[in-house]
Amino acid sequence: MKKIILITGGSRGIGAAVAHLAAEQGYAVCISYLHNQAAADAVVAAIRLKNGEAMAVQADVALEDDIVRLFKQVDAAFGPLTALVNNAGVLAGQARVDEMDSARIQRIFATNVIGSFICAREAVRRMSTRYGGTGGAIVNLSSRASRLGSPGEYVDYAASKAAIDTLSIGLSKEVAAEGIRVNTVSPGIIYTDIHASGGEPQRVDRVKETIPMKRGGYPEEVARAVLWLLSDEASYTTGTTLDVAGGR
Numbered sequence: 254m255k256k257i258i259l260i261t262g263g264s265r266g267i268g269a270a271v272a273h274l275a276a277e278q279g280y281a282v283c284i285s286y287l288h289n290q291a292a293a294d295a296v297v298a299a300i301r302l303k304n305g306e307a308m309a310v311q312a313d314v315a316l317e318d319d320i321v322r323l324f325k326q327v328d329a330a331f332g333p334l335t336a337l338v339n340n341a342g343v344l345a346g347q348a349r350v351d352e353m354d355s356a357r358i359q360r361i362f363a364t365n366v367i368g369s370f371i372c373a374r375e376a377v378r379r380m381s382t383r384y385g386g387t388g389g390a391i392v393n394l395s396s397r398a399s400r401l402g403s404p405g406e407y408v409d410y411a412a413s414k415a416a417i418d419t420l421s422i423g424l425s426k427e428v429a430a431e432g433i434r435v436n437t438v439s440p441g442i443i444y445t446d447i448h449a450s451g452g453e454p455q456r457v458d459r460v461k462e463t464i465p466m467k468r469g470g471y472p473e474e475v476a477r478a479v480l481w482l483l484s485d486e487a488s489y490t491t492g493t494t495l496d497v498a499g500g501r
């Protein structure tokens with residue numbers, strides 16, 4: 254069966270690393286992105302250079318209509334989806350809760366939580382035996398922040414990732430008998446651009462001494478966990494969380 258994967262937010266960081274590894278493992282790859290078309294095109298070009306199949310679609314996961322269009326474009330280009338990685342995620346500038354306004358919190362939750370729910374809905378409608386599908390696998394990107402809370406930095410982001418943890422637990426039970434496995438990867442502190450969007454590009458190096466392994470992680474190390482959970486090697490694994498965090 255043709256392996257077809259959609260990775261939201263696949264233009265940069267962890268999503269791009271998942272895209273490259275998925276292509277190496279024989280998936281036809283669709284990545285979505287928000288604004289950075291040049292980065293998305295570069296991921297697609299690199300995959301095609303190695304004779305892989307790839308496409309990029311601009312779609313804001315905070316907008317339901319964009320998600321519906323994104324999934325239809327995957328259907329049309331590649332056929333029925335077999336894997337979804339709910340990777341697109343954002344944080345905002347470091348702040349205390351008493352400094353946050355509702356627009357900021359709504360943006361975080363619209364992207365990280367509601368976007369993941371609606372993508373999961375579209376994937377289940379295609380994969381579930383209940384809808385005539387042949388099964389599939391979903392990996393949701395959470396964060397160690399969901400259990401640490403990120404005080405003084407972004408409690409809103411941490412809380413959005415706690416919602417992802419619970420989405421994974423509940424959805425995994427709903428669809429376990431319908432051929433779909435749902436798991437969570439919970440990265441620690443990984444070298445990507447996300448820390449710059451929080452206002453501190455060097456954050457990984459500032460906090461790395463607090464990590465048992467004394468270093469930040471690399472997107473490729475997260476990608477390997479994601480691809481394992483999607484693979485048949487993880488055929489009896491659902492509803493679980495895999496920490497990729499250099500220790501607890």
Ligand code: NAP
Binds near residue numbers: 340397442443446448
């Ligand atoms: P990143 O480097 O900032 O990349 C974010 C990606 O998401 C980009 O491809 C971006 O597209 C896309 N994106 C952002 N908002 C979007 C939206 N509304 N709709 C569609 N795509 C959107 O992030 P990252 O560090 O790789 O993080 C990936 C995931 O891992 C996130 O869920 C994050 O919370 C989680 N995570 C990261 C870390 C870490 O330390 N890096 C730790 C724990 C968890 P554009 O390129 O177009 O902007």
